[in-house]
Amino acid sequence: MSDPTFDRLGIWNWExxxxxxxxxxxxxxESKGFDSVWQGESRLVRDAMTIMGAYTQVTDSVKFGPGVTNCYTRNVALMAQTFSTLHELSGGRAMLGIGAWWDPLASKVGIDRQNPLRYMWEYCTVLRKLLDLETVTYDGQYIQVEDIELDLVRANAEPRTVPIYIGATGLTMNKMSGELVGNGTIDGVYMNYLIPPSHNERAMEKLTEGVEKQGGTIDDVDRPQLIAVSMDEDADVAIDNARGLVTQYIGQQPHITKASGIDPEVGEQVGEELGGWPASAEDIERASRLVPDEVVTNIVAAGTPEDCVQKVADYCEAGCTEPSLYSLGPNVKEVIDVFAEFKAE
Incomplete structure (x- = not known):
């Protein structure tokens, strides 16, 4: 087997x-030639926008975006305003990864996700028009705005070329995302983690179906992907280090459980042991005993450096265009160093 190479590489920062x-x-x-930094914001941990503002001041070339923020808690006009500002601060390096969030967290903060597909379509449609500096009136089912525009009286009044990526996991969301790429609204999808490469293949079919419906091709759809990496010279240690995260997600987030291909009964058992969200460290430890090694290695790049590189290459073979590496341990720089050796020149 020849060594894989990666045309583009990114990292994912979170907590x-x-x-x-x-x-x-x-x-x-950035110093190792990586192309992007994605900032996690899926839980109530750190605000991605604040940290990305700091990135604009300490980096020169790397692109950055939230991986992903959500389409509910920031009004669409505020989101356009925020990314217009980040675009200015960074010299055009800002990207936007945006998802439909997840329950039970969304419902716990008062968000009703009754039709996330429609909400996302309307939100991205208005957002793109605002970033293109159009004056927008839109009367949708969920988004209503009247005669608004980015008020760039003193700022550089050029369209904000901010790439938009939908954090799509479900196959229907992937199909819709393909349509939005095809009609020029978004640039691609930010593929999720803790799913096997085989799910990428199913997502690719739906992305292709959606983009071709609008007259485009799959090559029009950029597909960076968040990939969890647990790396250690001892593969067993690496797998054990990933087990807790896998346990949390398959027990708390049904869309991940469904996409991962895990036996639904296992997911239910894990969820019962966790006892809901949030779960304590003791809950996670107890539930993780139900999660075998093969479940972990199916959805995480876990093992030796060689194992991890090959697993990430498998995701790329299945459709990912830019791995976004999330180190599950403190050895973030080691993970960056290992993958930098496989970066195409």
């Missing part, structure tokens, strides 16, 4: 011990 570490990882990734 490091302190913010300074995440800023350092962004700088280090």
């Amino acid at each position: 490091s011990e302190n913010v300074a570490d995440e800023i350092e990882y962004a700088k280090y990734a």
Whole structure:
């Protein structure tokens, strides 16, 4: 087997011990030739926008975006305003990864996700028009705006070329995302993690169906992907280090359980042991005993450096255009160093 190569590489930052570490990882990734830094914002941890503002001041070339924020808690006009500002601060390096969030967290903060597909379509449609500096009136089922535009009286009044990526996991969301790429609204999808490469293949079919419906091709759809990496010279240690995260997601997020291909009964048993969201460390430890090694290695790049590189290459073979590496351990720089050796020149 020949060594894989990666045309593009990114990292994913989320919940490091302190913010300074995440800023350092962004700088280090850039120094090693990485192309992007994605900032997690799926839970109530750190605000991605604040940290990305810091990235604009300490990096020169790497692109960055939230991986992903959600389409509910920021009004569409505020989102356009925020990314117009980040575009200015970074010299055009800002990207936007946006998803439909997840329950029970959304419902716990008062968000009713009764039709996330329609909401996302309307939100992205209005957002793109605002970033293109259009004056927008839109009367949708969920989004209604009247005669608004980015008020760039003193700022550089050029359209904000901010790539938009929908964080799509479900196959229907992938098909819709393909349609939105095809009609020029978004640029691609930010493929999810804790799913097997085989799910990528199913998503590719739906992306192709959607984009071709609008007269495009799958090559029009950019497909960066968040991929969890648990790396250790001892493969058993690496797998054990990933088990807790896998346990949390398959027990708490049904869309991940469905996409992962895990036996639904296993998912239900894990969920019962966790006892809901949030779960304590003791809950996670107890439930993780139900999660075998093969479940972990099916959805995480877990093992030796060689194992991890090959698993990430499998995701790329199945449709990912840019791996976004999330180190599950403290060895973030080691993960960056290992993958930098396989970066295409």
